Amino acid sequence: MADTDRHPLFMPLIALGGLVFGFGLGFSHMARPEVVLDFLQFEDIGLLFVMFGGALVSGTAYFLAPKLLDGPALTNRRFERRLKSFDNNVLVGGAVFGVGWGLSGICPGAAYASLGVGNLPILWAIAGMFIGAYAQGLWRSRDDASDASPAGTD
Numbered sequence: 001m002a003d004t005d006r007h008p009l010f011m012p013l014i015a016l017g018g019l020v021f022g023f024g025l026g027f028s029h030m031a032r033p034e035v036v037l038d039f040l041q042f043e044d045i046g047l048l049f050v051m052f053g054g055a056l057v058s059g060t061a062y063f064l065a066p067k068l069l070d071g072p073a074l075t076n077r078r079f080e081r082r083l084k085s086f087d088n089n090v091l092v093g094g095a096v097f098g099v100g101w102g103l104s105g106i107c108p109g110a111a112y113a114s115l116g117v118g119n120l121p122i123l124w125a126i127a128g129m130f131i132g133a134y135a136q137g138l139w140r141s142r143d144d145a146s147d148a149s150p151a152g153t154d
Contacts (some may be wrong), residue, residue, distance in 0.1 A: 024050075025113035033105030033122070034116065040102055100132070 025031045028050045039047035084090065101107050104125040106114055111129065114122045 021109065022113040025110050026117050030113075031106075031110050031117050032119070036101075036107075036110070037105040040105075045099055096132075102127070104128070 017066075027055055028046070029035045030047060035044060036047060038044035097107075104111070104122075106122060106125060108129055111122050111126050115126075
């Protein structure tokens, strides 16, 4: 879908959502890796309440939006859940994500918010995320290329 198919308020609302998300992460101290690491070591359960609050708001939106909106909101697409099958990619990707989260003490969204609160060393983790995503893309394209090659060729 082209950007021209979207409502003119789509991009400003995305920016507003990012601002609210970043402010919330900073306000709740979830943009500080030491707070996240304390949660992962079961020393501070504050992150659990932040995650529950986010899940409650988004769950409510996903439940109510299809019932309250006559048509698609801003994107010209139906508002519905995207079902993803649980396969090895999800399992391995989740495990790798968890290891990275535990090593850096921060997840991708909070890493960017962490820059906003002055945590410049987090740039190392952000660089690692970009390199890891690029490496995964190379890995996936290598697998796709081998799947597309004709049978019997070396």
